[in-house]
Amino acid sequence: MDIVLVTTILASLFLVIGMAEPLAARFRLPYSVILAMLGILIGVSATFFLRTELTDALNPVAAAILGLPIRSNVFLYVFLPTLLFQTTLGMNLRRMLDDWVPILVLAVVAVVVATLSVGYALSWASALPLAACLLIGAIVSTTDPSAVVSIFRSISAPRRLARIIEGESLLNDAAAIALFGLFMGFVMLGVPDPNLGDALAQFPVLIAGGALMGWLAARIAVWVMAFFARFERAQISISVALPYLAYIGAEQMIGASGVIAVVVAGMTLNLAGPGRLPPQCWTNLREVWDLLAHWAGALIFILAALLIPRLLEEVRLTDFVLMGVVILAAIAARVVILFGLLPLLTLLRASPAVERPYRVAILWGGLRGAVTLALALAVTESFRVPVEVKRVVGILATGFTLFTLMVQGTTLRWVIARLGLDQLSPIDRALSRQVVAVALQTVREDVARTTENYELSHDIVRAEAKRFGERLDAAVKTAEDSADILDRDRITLGLIALAGHERDTILARVRERTISASMAERVLSHADRLIEGARIGGRSDYQRVARRSVAYDRAFRAAVVLHSRLGLSAPLARMTADRFERLLTERLILRDLGRFIDGRIRRIHGRRVADLLHELLARRVEAVETTLEGLRLQYPGYAEELERRFIRRTALRLEEREYTTMREDGLIGAEVHTALMQDVAARRAAAERRPPLDIAPQRAQLVRQFPLFADLEDAALKRLGRALKTRYVNAGDVIIRKESAAKSVFFIASGAVELESAGQIWRLGRGEMFGQMAILMERPRRAEVRAIAPSTLLVLDEERFRRLLKRSKALRQAVRTSAEKRGIDPDALFSDTPNVA
Known part of the structure; x- marks a missing residue:
């Protein structure tokens, strides 16, 4: 195939990707649905122009499009690792652990139930062997919830719900592909009725092997990237190689799950990267991966959609009946999980409550996409699979994918609207009014300061100030006098605003580099928990989350056991040092929140709410101070070392800012500025290193007190x-x-x-x-x-x-x-x- 023609087609596909997002926004359809529609349109058009006698001018282009080397391995080895790896890098994994029960239920249990449901239903309705039916069940069991996640974000759905669905999308591909590999082996070996016990027994082995390979590859990559600390492009290049080497190593070297290897590698880099890489490098690395995943996700949908006309060429009337069986069985399996198992787990307090309207949206938003088509393509490419099985697998998987995209995908927003999920709750409406009032107050103050610098007519300034003041007074009055908001909801709104400002303060400190990036992840996760706790349970949940920040968790207690019984002090020393730094960081942040209560919240919600928030803040400060004082007594001198480290980081930030100002003012040249900044960077690297904590001799010093x-x-x-x-x-x-x-x-x-x-x-x-x-x-x-x-x-x-x-x-x-x-x-x-x- 001519390289110029192939390059032209690929460039044209990127043009299609560029147009798809505006089209999705214009027609209010999921982005993946638009991509699939465009891919099908391109495939049908290429087939039409190649076979028609109207013109031969487009035959070379049509033949090149249909002759693109699209194989299942392209999807599984090129595109899938990119998508999975980027997803793990963008997730808040510490928050994801809070909801690991519903995530595993949807990602693993739901996949197994859907596989068995579809497999046995097809076995009853067709003459296919059970192994082939279960293979089809594994292929159609993986969902692509990206559409429902994007819609949930646009309608301000609870962040926890979107996080659960993201976790499902991350892990269900691994479960489905692992099951696919098991049943594909039975079909190729000609085993009609596989032993499900033996098949499912291999499942944990595949997962454990993949997890080990992913963790090992990521640890080596992080070590090498930290060694190249001054070379940002080298670090990003190593990150690009990591998911592919982990995937290939797991699949080809040890016969484990490559998907699990990529997921674990991404999780390991997500947790270790912020603490081992420079903050700007970590930010740029994630931006590069966001772009790579955007391109990969779009290309995988378009290229998979190109295959749909080819896979449906031999469809028969009886295939539509089997297609209906697959659709009903897959939906029924998802109903059992969403409306049976999840409520049961909620009653057992093993899972957060998911409201019925959201469960309906998740049910209807379980779209299938490129992974399903790629697995079906892998079956049709195998010469060891019977011809009739290949035909049925290709048709049923493609037909089911089309149903979810064209029926469920196009009506998903309508379903969400009918459920009332596109409407803000009363507390969210009140929160929006609060935001407007606070924003207008800030704007008025900024405008007043700005107009002093301009020679404007006093009459114009006075008239505009009066007009703006009337709008501000109306907004504040609306926020204060909302009849549909109870007093406790006003307190909840104040707590949400307070926790949101706490999060903003943390981000500002991270940008100033007075808080280390590794510690920022922990305190940001805590701030997110405070926001969600206040939104869901008001004051009681806010206080519960606040108490968790100073409590000793299970990991800390396990480290104490290792230290006291086995003499392994390293985990306890690391966790104690983390606890020291986190408490010092939290104390620093909490001291800034009082001014926000007096400056913003008091003006919107009144003195009573502000006084109550001051009381809650004082309790948090007291708890942090008490816990920190206990650590000071037990490990005298270490807190002072951490405080000196904080002062050194602050001084370096100010020094860096001064050099930048001098460069902008022309007082120093580029060469001098570069040399000075390199010197600051070297001293910052030394200041970032946390002093070691020796816990062995501290008890004797504590006894003396x-x-x-x-x-x-x-x-x-x-x-x-x-x-x-x-x-x-x-x-x-x-x-x-x-x-x-x-x-x-x-x-x-x-x-x-x-x-x-x-x-x-x-x-x-x-x-x-x-x-x-x-x-x-x-x-x-x-x-x-x-x-x-x-x-x-x-x-x-x-x-x-x-x-x-x-x-x-x-x-x-x-x-x-x-x-x-x-x-x-x-x-x-x-x-x-x-x-x-």
Whole structure:
């Protein structure tokens, strides 16, 4: 084929891609549907001009279009890795983990159910062997929810819902292709009735092998990219090679799932990249991948649509009946998942609630696309598949794809409108009014400052100011006096605005490089959770999310177990350092929010709402300060090192800005500016490195700060530091239960606990102890102790506590004082220990 002709056709396809997006907006249709329509039109036109006798002038072009080397491997090895990899780079994976249950249900369980549903329905309705029917089920089970995701975004659907659908689109291709490979093998081997147990047993092996290959490839790529820190183009080039090498390595070297390998490689780079690559390089890398994925996604739809006329050439009347069976079985399978399994998981609190209208939209938005056509093409290309099976697979997969695109895709917006999802909720309408009022206030202030710099007529300024002020007063009054908004909704609106400003502040700090990119991902995820929590559950959910930021999660507790039982300190040191930096960052951000409440929210929602937000903000600041103080006590000096690092980064940013200003003012030339900026970059690289945290000797230093151990000698303090064990507890955790055996004494290094006994309540804080009474009185616990703040406790066993009590006069006095407060005779505690009295 002439290279000039092929180049012309490819360039023309890019022209088609450029026109498709404006056409989709003009006709209010999903972008993928427009691409499919254009591809079908091109394919039908090429077939018509090649076979017609009206003219021969277009025969070379038509033959070249129909003769394009479009094979299934082109889709699976060239386009699919690009789309999957870009999707993982653009996702907030930490937020995705919050919804992993519904994502896995839709991406894996739904694919398996659809495969079995379509397969057994076709087996009942046709003479095809069961293996071939299940193969068709696997081909049509993968969905392309990009259309419904784009529409949900345009109608301001809950971000969590769009995230669930994005997660489904990321993983369901892997599940469907893995099942396709299993059943394709049975069909080529001539096995009519496969053993489903054996087939599904291979499924986890394919996934695990692909995950291992993807993770290993990404870790190597990140290491190489970090080594080339000064060469941005080299880093981006390595990122382009990564998904293809991971895919080919998994498929060809170990026989695992290439799709899973690409997904895991993208996730690994997503999590590790911001912390290992320069911020500007990471931004540019993602922009390059956005463009590559846009082109790949458009080309895969157009080229797949070109195949549709060819795949439908041998259609028969009976095929339409089988096509109807496939459509009904696939929709029924999706109904079972969306209206059966998901509500059940919601009742079990394993999945967030998805409202019925949204489930209907997801059902009707389950379009099929290029992956389905590519898998069908792979079947038709195989010489080991019977001819009749190839014909039926090609027709049914193509017909089902056309139905979803031309029927579901073209009516999706109408369905969403009928469900009322295109209308803003009352709280969203109030939020839009708030935004208008706040924006107009800001505009008025900016205009007032700007007009001072121009020599304008006072009459003109006065007239325009009066006109603008009337509009502003009307907007503010509308925001304040909305009759359909309850007081609690006003509080919710204020919390949403506050969390949104918190997110904007974080982004500003990231751009200034005073917050590291790796830490920015964590605090941004927390800000997103605050926004969603306030939107869904108001004040209670906002406070719940805020408490999570200072709580000890399961990963941290697992790291504590590894440290205390196996001596593996690296995970705990890394997580503790992360916790230090995150708390310092959050404290920095929270200090800026009070001005926003007074400057913006008070003017819109009034003093009462502003005062309440100040109270909630004060609680967050107190919780962060308390937790941070506990870490300071346990690891003295480390917080100061992090604060020095922050100051150095701030100074470098200001220095860089000064050099740029001098260059713009002409005070220094380009050569001097480049040299100065390179010097700043070198010092910034050193400042970005976080100081290491050594957690091993810190406990002994913490013990020295307890007044209870003030009279112990250095040798005794060292032995005590080795004997004490650290325990971390969250607010609400029960530390001691009533009637439990007394085996340990607890010392509070940070935080606070509440002790309840005989209807009385005592609160203990840092430097105090509990649990000693039951040991000395040799009886079961009579009190229940619960943490009322995230706390760090030092635990000492009974035998060592008794030995320590003999040595320390200060500890004996503390025991006596505690006994007297609780109405216990202190002499009775020491009656059996004469040398201690």
